[in-house]
Amino acid sequence: MADAPWLTIVGLGEDGPGGLCVASRAALDAAEIVMGPPRHLSLLPDVGARRIDWPVPFADGVETLLTCRGTPTVALASGDPFWFGAGTTLAARLERSEWRAFPGRSTFSLAAARMGWALETTACFGLHAAPLKRLRPALAPGRRLIVLLRGGDSVHALAEYLSAEGFGASTLSVLQALGGPREAVTEARADALTGDFAHPVCVAIALAGDGAVLPLASGRPDDWFDNDGQITKRPVRAMTLSALAPRPFETLWDIGGGSGSIAIEWLLGDPTLRATCVERDPDRAARIAENAARLGQDRLRVVTGSAPEALDGLDPPNAVFVGGGLSQALLDRLAALPAGTRIVANAVTLESEALLAAAQARLGGDLVRLDLSQAAPIGPKRGWKAAYPIVQWSVTL
CATH class of the missing domain: 3.30.950.10 (Tetrapyrrole methylase, C-terminal domain)
Incomplete structure (x- = not known):
């Protein structure tokens, strides 16, 4: 035990020490300090160590634990400390040589x-x-x-x-x-x-019932996103997410968020993904946060402000979507991002189209035009009602 790290993280079950492995018992016997929630401490017999109750909130206890550095210490956690447990938080604050862990049976x-x-x-x-x-x-x-x-x-x-x-x-x-x-x-x-x-x-x-089910594919129905009309519609959203091509652990900037549908669908792709939505209108920014929370994506960061100024201080992105607020100043700022950054921008107006055409000529990438029509009544019959065409530029810097 002389060469053991100062901290041992022990997963404890409701059966107390009866469910501990030999190594966990040895760590408890050698510990000078045992720290854990009062319920966990009550399950232990007297092991001779000083006991410290883990306070609420949890973060306060981490700071207390760090003051024990250098003293043989056991931190008690529920079951498996690395499955929605305390182990992940503690390991992030320590050098790998400072700790070891013995998990118990997870809940x-x-x-x-x-x-x-x-x-x-x-x-x-x-x-x-x-x-x-x-x-x-x-x-x-x-x-x-x-x-x-x-x-x-x-x-x-x-x-x-x-x-x-x-x-x-x-x-x-x-x-x-x-x-x-x-x-x-x-x-x-x-x-x-x-x-x-x-x-x-x-x-x-x-699970059982007739509640609405969120589809797995990109391009979820528009009515999942509360909006004031400023929303990337379902077919265009599906094509935009395809062009953005999210990969695990990547970060998205969604500029001109509107309803937040692009950023939210990006996050729905994988729990490791991160996104920041930039929206200049405060009411829309609040709506974006509400949409994200309702769909379980409360990790979305929403910044109220105008790009490119609002981009200062943000974590660097792997991908950027521009759905609104397109300007030459913004394109110049995005062009200076690191090589490998993916940019997708959608335009509706002739002025915005011209900006994208010039950007594509300068930086390369793909420039496509999306023309969508939907069947609609024409008197007693039906015909095609065209939406405004969308010009989409996508490039990897």
């Missing part, structure tokens, strides 16, 4: 075992400090979810949210204190749930 694994569900096809969510709307993209009849919640009151909030979204027929299995002597399981429909529940709690959800 997700225990819940799947109780339910008889295949974990690889079950969506898992940690919503201790995240809004319930994070679930929205996953809501579809037949899907199975396991959701970790902050406390007992959150169970009823979850049931009310599912019912409001049209999934009140879903079966909820409320799983309390899994793996310990206080384990309890309560099953009910979301729209008929009653009773009191206590932390630690998670809920296994078998």
Whole structure:
């Protein structure tokens, strides 16, 4: 143990030390400090170490833990510390040589075992400090979810949210204190749930109901996005997302956000994606944030301001979409971005088209014109009603 890092992160279950591996027990025996939530500390016998209660909010406890640097310390976490757990946060603040971890059985694994569900096809969510709307993209009849919640009151909030979204027929299995002597399981429909529940709690959800289902493909129906008419319409949005070609861990600038539909659909593509929406109109900026939150993409950053000035200080992008506010000054600013940055810009007016034509002549890339028509009544018959044509420029610098 002399060569061990000063910090050991131990995943503890509701059965206390009975479920710990040999290495976790040895770390506890050697520790001079044990830090964890009061509930976890109460599960341990007297190990001779000084005990420190982990405070709320969690971030305050991290600072306290760092003051223990150099002293053999154990930080207690629930189950698997690296699956919606504290381990990820702690590892990000420390050098790799300073810590080691011994995970326990995750709540997700225990819940799947109780339910008889295949974990690889079950969506898992940690919503201790995240809004319930994070679930929205996953809501579809037949899907199975396991959701970790902050406390007992959150169970009823979850049931009310599912019912409001049209999934009140879903079966909820409320799983309390899994793996310990206080384990309890309560099953009910979301729209008929009653009773009191206590932390630690998670809920296994078998989704059912006639609520709206968010499609998986880019180009979601326009009515998913509240707007005042300033929105990249569904067919053009699908082609724009295809041109932007999001890849894992990339960042998008969506300039002239309107309803935020491009940035939100970008984020829906993968949880590692990031996006910043720049919108000069404060009302539209607020609407963008509301649209993003409603669709579970609250990680969208919304900046109120005009480009190119509002771009100062933003994290550098991998891709940029210009849906509004096109100007020569903005194009000049984007042209100075690092090589490899992808730019897609849409134009409707002749003046904007001219800017894109000149940019394509100077920087290369593809220039395409999108002409869309939709069947509409003409007296007692039907004909094609044309929308304004869209000119789209896409280039990789």
